[in-house]
Amino acid sequence: MFQAEKKFINTEKIAYWVFLVLGVMNVGFVLMICVYLLLAGSPAIVKIGPLDFLFGTQWASTAAQPKFGILPFILTSVYGTIGAIIIGLPLGFFSAVYLAKMCPKKVRMVVEPVVDLLAGIPSVVYGFIGMLVLVPAIREIFGLPDGSGLLAAIIVLAIMILPSIIKVSVTAIEAVPEEYTLGSLALGANKVETIFRVVVPAARSGISAAVVLGVGRAIGEAMAVMMVAGNAANMPYSIFESVRFLTTAVASEMSYSSGLQREALFSIALVLFAFIMIINAILNMLLKKGIKR
Numbered sequence: 001m002f003q004a005e006k007k008f009i010n011t012e013k014i015a016y017w018v019f020l021v022l023g024v025m026n027v028g029f030v031l032m033i034c035v036y037l038l039l040a041g042s043p044a045i046v047k048i049g050p051l052d053f054l055f056g057t058q059w060a061s062t063a064a065q066p067k068f069g070i071l072p073f074i075l076t077s078v079y080g081t082i083g084a085i086i087i088g089l090p091l092g093f094f095s096a097v098y099l100a101k102m103c104p105k106k107v108r109m110v111v112e113p114v115v116d117l118l119a120g121i122p123s124v125v126y127g128f129i130g131m132l133v134l135v136p137a138i139r140e141i142f143g144l145p146d147g148s149g150l151l152a153a154i155i156v157l158a159i160m161i162l163p164s165i166i167k168v169s170v171t172a173i174e175a176v177p178e179e180y181t182l183g184s185l186a187l188g189a190n191k192v193e194t195i196f197r198v199v200v201p202a203a204r205s206g207i208s209a210a211v212v213l214g215v216g217r218a219i220g221e222a223m224a225v226m227m228v229a230g231n232a233a234n235m236p237y238s239i240f241e242s243v244r245f246l247t248t249a250v251a252s253e254m255s256y257s258s259g260l261q262r263e264a265l266f267s268i269a270l271v272l273f274a275f276i277m278i279i280n281a282i283l284n285m286l287l288k289k290g291i292k293r
Contacts, residue, residue, distance in 0.1 A: 041270030044263035059233040061261040068264045076236045076243040077219060079150060084157035084218040092165030100173040101195050119163035127227030130156045135228055144240055148230035151239040156224050161214035168213060172206020173199060212283050219276050222247035246272045
């Protein structure tokens with residue numbers, strides 16, 4: 001018995017050190033990315049000028065007199081992310097509530113694999129379908145010369161973030177103890193009141209995590225939006241304007257860039273990284289305040 005107990009303790013120590021090393025490695029990788037982006041992206045910002053780079057409205061990297069203003073990319077990324085969340089969050093949330101608490105088992109057996117399939121589809125497939133189906137539909141419905149633009153990108157991003165929001169929200173809702181539901185029903189509340197006044201507030205932390213994951217997916221997507229947004233460095237004055245996101249700006253020019261242009265692309269990556277960190281920090285802060293309340 002003593003030997004078995006000693007072996008168990010040694011196993012715990014091994015597991016502890018394995019997890020500690022892996023955790024430190026993860027933190028180290030993040031720090032390495034931060035340092036590399038700072039070293040690679042800072043020189044171009046200094047050469048171009050922070051104000052001209054962040055608030056310039058023209059991007060002409062291959063012109064005789066190059067201009068490196070990324071304000072159109074920043075605004076496009078902000079508008080695209082907000083639009084995707086406005087469309088995708090309600091659809092994902094109510095779909096998760098339906099699957100977790102209202103859906104018949106036979107229907108759920110069909111719908112859940114479809115959601116898993118959406119999560120596994122590569123982004124290039126989303127972009128390809130959007131380019132062949134969504135873009136022509138927008139062109140025909142609104143009578144436009146070209147359907148590629150911000151609206152098409154928003155719709156594609158909204159569809160792409162649905163699996164993350166649905167799966168995480170379903171898991172959070174199902175993790176709420178059944179006693180909460182039974183207690184609410186015993187007090188006279190109906191099923192809908194119980195779900196939205198008892199179960200959903202109790203699962204708020206998990207649903208908040210789903211929102212953060214959805215925002216991260218929308219901000220970081222490159223290939224799909226590049227195929228449906230038109231990939232033109234225009235200011236997003238209209239949802240029908242052909243635009244370019246921060247991610248697509250890097251992906252579309254990195255293969256042939258050199259000199260200051262290449263450094264400017266690294267600077268865009270640095271801005272995108274800072275943008276994602278700021279958005280996640282703000283969301284986490286707001287969501288934690290909501291959970292405490």
